[in-house]
Amino acid sequence: MVVQTSFTKLFGPPADRASNRRPPIFWDWKTREVGIIFLPICLPLLLIAAGLSVPWTYVRKLVTGHKERKFADRMEANGRAMSWDEFQVTIETRQGTVIGEYLSMKGPFRLWWTPDDVPNTCPYKWDRGHHFAVSGAEFQPFFQWCYGRFTSPESGTARRVTVPTVERNGLKRKLCTAHFVSIISSRTMRAQRPTKGRVV
Numbered sequence: 001m002v003v004q005t006s007f008t009k010l011f012g013p014p015a016d017r018a019s020n021r022r023p024p025i026f027w028d029w030k031t032r033e034v035g036i037i038f039l040p041i042c043l044p045l046l047l048i049a050a051g052l053s054v055p056w057t058y059v060r061k062l063v064t065g066h067k068e069r070k071f072a073d074r075m076e077a078n079g080r081a082m083s084w085d086e087f088q089v090t091i092e093t094r095q096g097t098v099i100g101e102y103l104s105m106k107g108p109f110r111l112w113w114t115p116d117d118v119p120n121t122c123p124y125k126w127d128r129g130h131h132f133a134v135s136g137a138e139f140q141p142f143f144q145w146c147y148g149r150f151t152s153p154e155s156g157t158a159r160r161v162t163v164p165t166v167e168r169n170g171l172k173r174k175l176c177t178a179h180f181v182s183i184i185s186s187r188t189m190r191a192q193r194p195t196k197g198r199v200v
Helices: 007-011 015-019 039-077 084-093 137-151 171-175 187-191
Strands: 097-102 109-114 159-161 180-184
Touching (some): 039 159, 084 097, 097 137, 109 137, 137 180, 137 187
Parallel strands (some): 097 180
Antiparallel strands (some): 097 109, 109 159
């Protein structure tokens, strides 16, 4: 009697080898598994890291909030602040362009308004197929151009919009109906110079 092995079992991993495989003693480069010797060391470190992440996130949020309030006061002193009521009018009448600025992929997020028609005057590629900024080399010139011309605290001309806390939940829906572009203006991006020429 001939016992035939199925096609999937013939080319798949041997069941006995997979079930009898022992965990690595130190480190398995193929499976990226931690060895049993390092487990007593790694487990407490992971628990400590998890415990510290909660207060660290809270402190970071407080520090970021304080910096953003100081920035808002600075923009108001420079005449570059816009109230929510003013902003509502520009949204309804579709005046100018709303710019959403991410200082990093994790925030903070700033909202700006300029009377300029950014999409039609920008010399660089800006359309990403959806509303919100995505990090990519092809969009870096647009991010740099927008920052230098509109959102920079020193050289920009756009006005920072004060968003009330009660309006934050519905902000994304409101921006989807506005004349809106978004940028990422991280420190790394700001340190680079935009390339010359029109990219469309």
